[in-house]
Amino acid sequence: MKTINIGGVPEHFNLAWYLTLKNGEYKDEGINLRWKDYFGGSGEMSKALREGEIDMAVILTEGIIKDIIDGNPSAIIQTFVASPLIWGIHVAKDSNYHSVEDLKGTKAAISRYGSGSHLMAYINAQNNNWNLEKDLDFEVIKDLDGAVEGLTKEVADYFLWEKFTTKPLVDEGVFRRIGNCPSPWPCFVIAVRKEFLENNKEDVKTILNIINETTTDFKDIPRIDATIANRYEQKLEDVQEWLELTEWSQEVIDKKTIENVQDQLLALDIIPEKWDYNKLVTKL
Template identity: 30%
Template sequence: MTQKLQDKQLDLAIALTEGLVAGINKGQDWYKIVGTYVDSPLCWAISTGKQSKHSSIDSLHKSNVGISRLGSGSHIMAYVLADQQGWHSEEPFTFNVLNNFKAMRDAVNDGSSDVFMWETFTTKPYHDSGEVMRIGQITPPWPAFMFAAHTDLLKQPETIQSALQAIQKATELFMQQKDDESIQRVMDILDYTEEDVRSWFKIVHYAPDHLSISQRALEVTTSTLLKAKVIEQPGNPTEDLCDKQVARFIE
């Protein structure tokens, strides 16, 4: 997504908060964060193999975690888990880079990884089928998705504000129609069951003001990325990550 911003294939993007924060801190200076799309956190399922010795989160300290790539959400969530469990050793896990979701599922069953973390509803069909075993979940302390704009577009703050306000109206309509059109639309696009879609609607929450950004959320995200060694010591998160001409900052 950020590569498409760099190539100017996109002017405005919606992407995972941790990815946007990491990118800017690693020198991707062609975009800034300009607003919040989904302010509820993404829920990640914690999964092991069907014959795993790990049946609860408590036993995972120092285990081997299967991840898609270093710096990915599947990698960063391990450090969120370590923080929440109070595992403060320098290296709470070892990691097995596996590139894709199927390889991560295979690895916990062949024993080359102990556990992996992946978005709950994407993983649920494999829990339901018994391919992998769910032992818990983890939610990071930051909003799931934020808006980022190419720096060229930042010269037109009114354009960004108009676009985000239009998206705001669309998300409000989407939620208002959830019992009529929206549930069926998600089922059709993602091939989820009605039960799963209804469960998803209970936990997802769109930001009531897409032009707002939580300064605290950026600070917590940055702190976790530092612990995961995804980034080096950054400057001021608010000043470096966001554009104040467009967004409004909240605590």
Template identity: 35%
Template sequence: MVSALGFLASRVSLTPVFTVPEHFSSPLLQLAAKDSSIELVSCPSGTGQIMSALKAGEIDLSIALTEALIAGIVKKTADYKIVGTYVTSPLNWAVSVGKESKYQTIADLKGEKIGISRIGSGSQVMASYMALTQGWVDAAGKNLRDGVNDGRAAAFMWEHFTTKPFLSELRFIGHVPTPWASWMIVASPSLVSSRAEQLKKFLADLSESIHAFDDAEARKSSSKEFIKGHFGYPEEDVQAWLDQVSYPKVGVEVVEKSTIEQTLKTLEAAGVLEAPAGGWKIDDFVETSVATLA
């Protein structure tokens, strides 16, 4: 099963392992290959699908885009809290249009429909953020690559390297990087209350896998070869991605307060969220019995 942006969910139980073809997932895939207690579940529709699965109790743990997860907590889309940080660098969202589209720049999209993967997805949140950066606002859509070619949507947004293999059908007209660390880890209350030690062990093991993948020598050799072999990306794309991605240098259980504050401030300005009367309480977003708020 192929995921649009590599959104991942995990059951952290004694079940078989499923891999997900997405470059950001590499350290997690490497860990899951060694640990049969981890099952990785592909969520092709992105964060919206993850919210539904969390709400239904179908999954315990998820790694997904920071902006969508934080918006989901505020909107009570599903019951979960942040337990860690997975990727510390921004996500570079490519703005794509149809091959024969009349649109040449992001500015040309003012007042037009933007395709999104699902309500509550990162693509919807980032469409609002793009509107903020441009000084205008809007979003809607489905079946993204077809949508921009048959006229149902003017453009859509996906991560740059995930979209690049489809450039025979599409054309980039710009990029909108997130101004925050791009991937967070969240867990359901039931996982925290019933299997806290197992969750902590998973986070420690994931930290170890990330550090091995992120090692300077590994980036030049084994990590680069892993991505090429598993995802089929050409070496120049793998190297370009490795040059811009960063993972936590400490344990993944460390969550930067500034990341949550920056995301909330930006999403509020973009009209995605509305601050409560007493202001945001950062502790409400993080499971501090598991994660460290720094």
């Protein structure tokens, strides 16, 4: 049985992977798919792909595009979630900041440089017509636990993270959410190390076939809202809202989307140049 390592964030977006693993669907095809949670998000996963710690990743679109251009020898093979990610803009409960405009010139907590929380801080700044050189500052906090500590101890002032993942912390009064910043593109893609893909293309196709079959009918799974609420400690009404907003994909990411992401990253000086579609995307 062939062992294949895959990584993703431990969030409700990836429940379909957990369900197919629990059902033994990959083992039925001779694949020992091993899932690893990455609490540090896309920056941590990009590093894991580079180092061969994982073969595949379910990763933020903007994060992996930036890292491939920066030298990560991986390729995008499919869109996983077609809808945008809704990033909540959070401050500590006792913070003196009450609007997004109040955050101009303050310090953003980010999981790491090149991560989604880092890149989306730029998008948020651009949306609010801030000076990208003068009005942005960063503090690396690694993960969500680090953000709680960083904002509480006033090491950083605000933090962007997926709205529904942080909702329990808002409900508990750890964070206040003072705004939202949706990503202007499909949020998650599946990426694979090129060297691994060259030697294991059929196995990767099999994995995609299994996960795509599950995501196609994901919303129709009986009591899926209650399952998500229990597993991720979410309120049922929050999960139901999230399910209405979220659409999975079984398609290869298109050229227009790749162009849009690169245009925005280039305008923000996050990437040095744009790459051809076929250097970023591999069609199976």
